[in-house]
Amino acid sequence: MIRLSTKGRYGTRLMVSLAQHYHNRRESIILKKISDEEEISIRYLEQIIIPLKIARLVKSIRGAGGGYILARDPSNIKLREILLALEGACCLVECVDDEDYCDRIKECATYEIWKNASSLLKDYFENTTLQDLVEIADKKNPSVRK
Amino acid sequence: MIRLSTKGRYGTRLMVSLAQHYHNRRESIILKKISDEEEISIRYLEQIIIPLKIARLVKSIRGAGGGYILARDPSNIKLREILLALEGACCLVECVDDEDYCDRIKECATYEIWKNASSLLKDYFENTTLQDLVEIADKKNPSVRK
């Protein structure tokens, strides 16, 4: 029930990859590498990273030796920011964020429910940072040194 | 961020409508009426109600004077059951419910996050009944007597 789009999923994994590489030397990473590691089409990654760039969560460096790099420290990037950039502001149903979307809000009983449920997610994602994700990854794969 | 499909939204509103009509005489309701009240295409409602019927949440009565009616008392139908019937068992990402869906669960850091977030929603919807929704609707529209 209720689906996170592939954009949101792949984009988050992309950000985790960038964060995992962030600690040593802060070198930029090329998408090709992430594409290989995460087994996601590079063409699709190119589309997905655009909104992340627009939201100033990643910086791009063009040309040879270029690539992508996080714009801030992973501990300073909230999961909510990532999903906001990738999926837009809509929470479960559009009317939660855009009161003009449905013209039935005044009568609609489900509105309150979707709104509450959206808040649960929002709060959870607000309190999860990219650093938390990196730590989970490290715990799951203690041997991997990227 | 993260979207509930129209199937889930309209289907839930459909169930609320049925619940609102359930109290008096338990008469069956024709889809046309719900279509008019909720401004949803009747053809689309016909598609949406099929999984609800399969899940035995509603019963259909054919022929003249027929229509649809809730299979159980609204206080005995959980929102989670409704969404499960409409959207399937997948919670945010498929791998949460189907461990074979992704073959990266062992390494994937985001898995735990989507799983926790899914649990938040699941618990909320598990503890919300159709009766709760009807009461919200009544509170919002005290004058309406259907």
Added chain:
DNA sequence: AGAATTCTTATAAATTTATGTTGAAAAATA
């Protein structure tokens, strides 16, 4: 100049969303 990499645009496949058309089953009625 040449290689590496992002950036841009195009396009195709799959899925979701929504409507239309026709037919079959059940109940009411005469």
Added chain:
DNA sequence: TATTTTTCAACATAAATTTATAAGAATTCT
């Protein structure tokens, strides 16, 4: 019981969106 009405059921189709891939241009480094 035959007829008619009401309603669900099934199938087909079209538009919109999401998902994914392809090809080439632009930029930067060496």
